[in-house]
Amino acid sequence: MSSLFYAKVSKRYPAFELQPFDFYLNECDIVGLIGANGAGKTTFLNLLEGRCLPSSGEVYYKGRVMKPISWKKNPVVSFYDGICPFCEKFNPKDICTVMADWYPKWSSEQYFDYLNFLNVQIIAIKQMSLGTKNKLMLATMLAQNPEILFCDELTTGLDPVAREKVLHLLKEYINKTHSAVIFSTHIISDLEKFASRIILLDNGKVILNTDISCILEGNKISLENVVYDYLSKSTLAKGNDNLIL
Amino acid sequence: MKGLLYKDFKSILKLISPVYLMSLIPIIVYIGKDMFLFMFSIIIGILFGMQVSITISVDEKTKLVNYYRILPLSYHVIAMEKYIFTLIISLLTGIIIFLVTFSYSGQLSLLYPFIGFYVALIYNMIVIPASFYFGVEKGRYILIGFTILPIIITKFNNVLLKLYSILQTNLIALAVILHLIIFVISYVISVKSIEKYRI
Numbered sequence: 001m002s003s004l005f006y007a008k009v010s011k012r013y014p015a016f017e018l019q020p021f022d023f024y025l026n027e028c029d030i031v032g033l034i035g036a037n038g039a040g041k042t043t044f045l046n047l048l049e050g051r052c053l054p055s056s057g058e059v060y061y062k063g064r065v066m067k068p069i070s071w072k073k074n075p076v077v078s079f080y081d082g083i084c085p086f087c088e089k090f091n092p093k094d095i096c097t098v099m100a101d102w103y104p105k106w107s108s109e110q111y112f113d114y115l116n117f118l119n120v121q122i123i124a125i126k127q128m129s130l131g132t133k134n135k136l137m138l139a140t141m142l143a144q145n146p147e148i149l150f151c152d153e154l155t156t157g158l159d160p161v162a163r164e165k166v167l168h169l170l171k172e173y174i175n176k177t178h179s180a181v182i183f184s185t186h187i188i189s190d191l192e193k194f195a196s197r198i199i200l201l202d203n204g205k206v207i208l209n210t211d212i213s214c215i216l217e218g219n220k221i222s223l224e225n226v227v228y229d230y231l232s233k234s235t236l237a238k239g240n241d242n243l244i245l
Numbered sequence: 246m247k248g249l250l251y252k253d254f255k256s257i258l259k260l261i262s263p264v265y266l267m268s269l270i271p272i273i274v275y276i277g278k279d280m281f282l283f284m285f286s287i288i289i290g291i292l293f294g295m296q297v298s299i300t301i302s303v304d305e306k307t308k309l310v311n312y313y314r315i316l317p318l319s320y321h322v323i324a325m326e327k328y329i330f331t332l333i334i335s336l337l338t339g340i341i342i343f344l345v346t347f348s349y350s351g352q353l354s355l356l357y358p359f360i361g362f363y364v365a366l367i368y369n370m371i372v373i374p375a376s377f378y379f380g381v382e383k384g385r386y387i388l389i390g391f392t393i394l395p396i397i398i399t400k401f402n403n404v405l406l407k408l409y410s411i412l413q414t415n416l417i418a419l420a421v422i423l424h425l426i427i428f429v430i431s432y433v434i435s436v437k438s439i440e441k442y443r444i
Contacts, residue, residue: 051314075317085309086252089259094252101248102317 004029004180005148009047009057018043020057021206023199025148025180030171032191032212033184034227035201041184042081044201045150048182049079061148075103078146080137082153088126092136096143103144111143117169118162130157138166142173149174151183155190163187167194188224192216198223200230249318249326250333253300260299268292282349286342286357290364293338297331297369302381313442324435327373328428335365370427374434 003024010020018040025031035041046052048059050071059066061076071077086095092115100106115122118135125133134154141149149170155163171194174181182199185191191198191212198215200208208230215226268288275281304310313323339362346357371391375384398405412419 049315051311071315072317072319077315079315081311083308083311085307085312087256087259087303087307090255094255098248098252101246101251104317 003060004062005048006060006063007048007057009054009059011043011047011052012055013043016040016043016204018047018204019206021209023048023209025182027178027180028174029180029182029197030174030195031180031182031197031199032195033182033199033201034186034188034191035184036231038203039201040204041201042152043204044199045079045081045152045182045184049077049150051079075105075144076147077150078141078144078148079150080134080141080152080154082134082156084125084133084137086125089124091122091124092120092139093122095136095140099140099144105145107143107145110145111139114139114142114169118165131159131162134158135162135166138169142169145177147177147179149179149181149183151181153185154183155185155187163190170194188227192223198227200227202231246322246326246329249323250330253297253326253330256300256303257296260303265292282346282354282357283360285345286360287364289342290338290361291368293334293341293361294331294365294368294372296334297327298372298376298381298384300330301327301373301376305381310442313439320436320439323439324373324377324432327369327435328432331366331369331373335362335369338362338365367427370431374431374438377435377438 003026005023005025007023008020009023011018016038021044033041033044043052047054050059050066061070061074064070086098092111096108096111099111100108115136118139120128120132120135120139125136128136134157138151138154141151151170154170155166158166167190170181170183173179195212197211198208199206208227212223215223272281272285272288275284313320316323339358342361343355343358346352346354368388371388372384375387378384379387409416
């Protein structure tokens with residue numbers, strides 16, 4: 001329970017169940033969340049953020065139970081779910097004015113530095129590409145000076161150079177502030193370079209939760225092959241079940 | 246609160262569309278007639294009042310409503326901002342109507358500005374909780390339901406006239422109390438509806 005963030009939760013929907021899982025984040029952790037489409041990655045992140053209530057279990061921050069209302073009083077988490085929640089005629093300056101009022105630790109200076117570093121121009125959101133919107137939202141997240149970041153497919157729509165830049169910025173922030181991040185992605189090579197831990201989800205179940213160094217140690221194959229191996233075994237098992245049924 | 250007000254003002258300023266010119270058509274029809282100032286006040290009151298539901302609609306469209314649970318703002322602040330925004334919009338409506346009334350008739354009348362102010366205010370007392378509870382699209386049906394109210398009231402003319410003769414000494418005080426009750430009910434429904442927003 002000495003982790004920065006700890007959760008032991010589950011979620012049941014009529015058509016889908018995210019089975020109970022143990023999750024922790026220590027300072028400077030960079031955790032990659034992967035899984036096939038519909039595996040439950042977004043539900044996993046929504047549960048941790050407090051955006052949806054767990055069917056069972058609790059979420060802890062520095063050993064204290066956190067209800068969704070607690071994050072409102074103590075905004076140490078920052079989140080991105082692939083959506084820019086502002087009027088599409090707003091520009092980054094408008095967003096800065098709004099966020100400066102909402103987040104007590106907001107730094108406008110840092111925000112414009114991040115935008116500059118990520119080559120985000122001061123134009124309307126409507127005119128931005130998907131990748132630029134993602135970069136804008138990363139700058140918005142980091143300028144809140146959070147202790148924990150939850151990112152859902154942050155690198156989607158980014159070209160390889162921009163992806164490298166975004167992940168480097170994220171890593172630098174984590175190391176500098178001793179914060180932690182969990183991000184979902186479909187690009188496994190990103191995890192190999194930047195993440196310290198990997199969580200693999202399949203059909204609402206955590207099938208792998210381990211340090212990347214442990215996986216790669218002694219294995220001559222890449223992380224990508226290891227993940228494929230796990231997923232194919234799981235799919236094969238499901239296929240067998242179906243055959244028996 | 247300031248951030249929310251800034252967001253809403255900026256949104257409606259950026260979403261002003263030439264379609265609003267359509268509202269001038271019924272106003273033009275009444276120019277020169279006795280009913281002009283009355284119709285002008287009603288139309289401008291509704292047009293300005295509608296801007297609040299437009300901001301809720303923008304929040305829905307941009308999915309900001311999905312963030313209500315995790316934004317560092319209490320549910321009360323999120324709801325109260327819409328009512329403060331309504332008050333500002335209603336005052337603005339009153340000022341505009343006052344200026345038009347003065348230019349049109351040369352009189353410093355407060356009746357028409359009050360009508361515009363009141364229409365914008367009462368419109369939103371119904372629309373805000375309905376939009377938060379049902380969503381902006383479905384919330385409009387509730388407003389249609391309220392248009393039946395005057396028809397129902399006319400069925401009870403005799404009772405209302407009797408009530409009026411009993412209450413007329415304290416009519417203003419009663420009106421204030423009644424509106425405060427409407428505000429409290431509207432506000433409580435809005436806060437409870439916002440609390441329920443979740444994925």
